[in-house]
Amino acid sequence: MTVLNEKIAYLLSTCPEKPGVYLMKDNKGNTIYVGKAVNLKNRVSSYFTNMSAHSYKTKKMVSNIETFEYIVLDNERQAFLTESDLIKSLRPKYNILMKDDKSYPYIKITTQEQFPGIYVTRNRSDKNAKYFGPYPGRVSKKNTVTLLQSAFMLRSCKKMAKRPCINYDMHLCLAPCSEDCDKNKYREAVDAALRFLSGNGRDLIDEYKSKMQAESDNLNFEKAAYYRDRINLLTTISDNYILDTDRNSADIIAYARMKDFVSFFIMNIRDGKVADKKTVNIHQERIEDTDIGYEFIRQYYDTNIPKEIVVYNEIMNREDTEQWLFNNCGRKVSITVPKKGKLKKLADAAYENAVVTLNLFMGQYKNSAGTSMVYSLASFLGLETVPDVIEAFDISHLSGQDAVASQAVFKEGVPYKSGYRRYIIKGDNTRSDTDSLREVMERRMKRGDYPDLFLIDGGFNQVAAVCDIVGDRVPVAGMVKDDKHKTRALIYDAKEYDLQSDRNLFVFISSIQNEAHRFAIEYNRKKRAKKVYESELDNIPGVGENIKAALLKHFGSVRAIKAAGEQQIAKVQGVGVKRAKAIYDYFHKPYGG
Template identity: 40%
Template sequence: MFDFEYQLKMLPDKPGVYLMKNSLGEVIYVGKAKVLKNRVRQYFQNSSNHSAKVVAMVKNIAEFEYIVTDSESEALILECNLIKKYRPRYNILLKDDKHYPFIKITTNEDFPRVFTTRNYVKDGNKYFGPYTDVSVVYETLELIRKIFPLRNCKRNIVENGEVTRPCLNYHIGMCKAPCAGLISKEEYRKIVQDVINLLSARDTEVLKKLKKDMETAAENLEFEKAAALRDKINAVEKIQERQKIITGSFEDEDYIDIYSDEKDTCAQVFFMRQGKVVGREHFILEDTAGEEPGEIISQIIKEFYGGTPFIPSHIYIHDIVDQDLLEEWLSTKKGSKVSLKVPKRGEKVQFLEMVKKNAKMTLEQFKQKLLMDKEIQGTVLKELAELLELDELPHRIESYDISNIQGFDSVGSMIVFEEGKAKNSDYRRFKIKSVIGANDYDSMREILERRFRHGLEEVKNIQERKLEFSNGKFSVFPDLILMDGGRGQVNVALEVLEELGINIPVAGMVKDDRHKTRGLIYNNIELPIKPNSKVMQLITRIQDEVHRFAITYHRTLRDKRTLHSVLDEIPNIGEKRRIALLKKFGSVENIKNATIEELLETPSIDRRAAESIKSYFTSQRQKNG
């Protein structure tokens, strides 16, 4: 047993990070402290000053550990890394851990390309973004390609280099064919500069130039050319409409504010680039009652900028704690000065007020949708309970499936629906350990035994320590089990539950000859369900989801095995190079089709290794005819 009194006395009078753990040894909270002794002790003192969330967390703390650092700034960095690693349930976590798209211009090439990327790298090229709406990025790129005849091929084209035949894009007027030497580097760069101007809020210069060229063409009676220029002007104006000018400042800025009701919080982040709003993002943070706004915003900054590759020079917020510390951390990550500012007057304050209004509206819409969903799902669950003659509503439904190909890489999956909605955080995957070959019944028996035996052990542990049942991975049992299959799968589940002394109703989701969900088998009787009813829609969703989850896991294992075996056969390619290649190209097929020059752009790949890769795949093609 963990001796709290002794361990609290042993806490050092130094900065560091502390990790709170539950009875299962899982990290449920990570925090940093200027003085560990003072900060950690606060959790175990008078709870009247604690928020409801902290009170709930403290009840589930079975032990804690700490790591001493040399400074508070080191503690902040370590805290961010550990939160990212453990994703503790009581930390503020942004559920949408995204890599936003950027528009990249390869200005370090003689003849630059323009394309979208999610990897922001300090490589000397130009990046614009991040954009939160991917459709806007692709539409902008499409319009740019219509206006500016730039290449979109991946060839390594250099000035005065080898001349090749131009592709179709040249013949339809969408490229000036630098590959064929039909445009100089200087002339090509002028077109690239127009694209940069367009994306850098200097689009008035581009419009002036296009309008002047159109007027000149019209005066010279070149009406087709004038019409083409008119279309380009319309395209530029369409891009302008996508980006609203807000300030006279042409710097990169983010604006963050929150709105909290009596229970939850919505955070809004507005991205401003070159004086224009290019996108916004929101995050719903549940159970934040009693937490200070400055604390919430500080946690959002750590979580959001700890995962995004781009950090602007200025971040405007309404309130914050640890301002100097966070500025130091952000500046280190960015490699240049980052300012966190709390404006007191002027347009920055007004803009933050607009951000907060958006946060309020988003939270209200979220709550309204939640109420509507709850009402609809409550009706569906009531109909399902009546259909199966259950004593209580099936608030939690678990479903299981097995996936394999001819007995190889057998895997099992468990999905969870709560209140009629998928609860992804409770999904579980199982690698089949005891069954050889394609035996779905025995495989299902194995995963059900593992799931419920583990659950019983957790329940016993939780009851002994008087913790919450939601504390474990398997401690919460379902109100209903839906098997992906008919009588055979249902009987396997019932046998396992009976052996373990667990009473949970089990039904089977059966499909027709066209592989569409037909209905449920319960107590050895197939129950008729109206095809277009809400109950049938819910059952179909559950069956599709459990099948998708099982197939995805199986495919991942199969692909890992395949990738590993193929790349391991190539001479001069070890583990480090294999990982680097997969990170850069994403698949063996892309590596196979890459040029020597593209392979050389991969970290740790030298010419010898690149030639070895090309030689291997060339010989494979020859063998396969």
């Protein structure tokens, strides 16, 4: 059994279960390894457990780890990019396999052509095309481009043929090589692909949802199904796309404060890449809010001043601070507080990391419960008991179909995965979210072992419905979102509490609401995917689970299998000529044979 030093043990206990990058440090403070993770807590913990299963190199590295740091990011692709940038910048001792400057694939759309195509490339020399990326190696032609072709049906051929190819039959291309191709429809598909890849995927999905509903209301079910399929495809891959900074040299700075504790998070961008990150913690009585950013910049910068400083928090005397920076480095340095766009995303990420750093700093400094987020929540709502155990609930469905609910549990302010629970909503598809919540809470209350607080994704109506069931056994609060689906306020005791007045608490409640939503929508997607998998193939004699899986893996969809010939089907491993004929006959002969 590995014996951990107290610092690492504490860091592991507070490490978030979110995507990000981790930096292993030796006793001199040098970064000896940089890695990425979908779940930081699980990945970093794995280094210090089951040591006998590690390679010699990993054991050697772990023996030199004195502490570690991490950067919380939005998704796996952002973690991949940041990891790559930090490795190239810091050249850690144990990142041997990634010290080369190999290029990663980009998605290319030839926008200047009459019928633009979509491709994967490592060469960005074509000035008449638009590029998106880079992407991890596994996000390649076989995966992402095929999904994008299914969603937007753009051509992928290097040179257009004189007649439609199999991609047209498989509904992967609108066939601009055909005289029947609608040029306006193709241009709309190109514009939609560009919007999606440029980071506007959520708006596009919402637009498709509106169109799907409109077609369904008009009884155009085939068109409604078309938009439904597009929604499912785009939802599947939308999390892989983020915007990158186009700044060559900038520092992104954010700070979080609670009482006399302040934590700064600084992300260094050099040559358009994340070069390093730093944290600075301060504990000092009577800190004035208006002076924090101003004083920090004046004391932090001496040399190595970037061309631009992007701050999350507004600072006083911005012009005076810029003049002070100019006097120190001899050139203009701008200070920006972004309100939208790429820099706003980076500033938001920096602030989230500052909050994580602050909570860690306060925990290390002293164990006073008065500084914890659960105590802040109790004070904010006027609760009689500090909510050490919180259960958060969310409902997820697609136009009423496959409704499910999630129960995410937080203990002492951090996710407690062992307590998570999923519910399949019973009844028909006409039930409202409020009715679904009633059902879920009735089932939950029968189990006993109640938490200190229920948090419900919803407003006054949802809270009232849950309170009717829960009574005075557990306090119930609702998490309210704004028009952009972002956390805005809490509903408690028939009153609305605006979270904008307490930024740290806002981030804490947002993290709970987002986790409950993630857990619910993840289950809903799995449930829908299982229904898709249980397809027409189940009705064909001689086609079992293994053959069905092989066919779907080879062709990608039942529609593509229908379009294939007997010989193509027979080539699939395990199918054979006799079974291929049975499959072909089922789809092409009247009444399946």
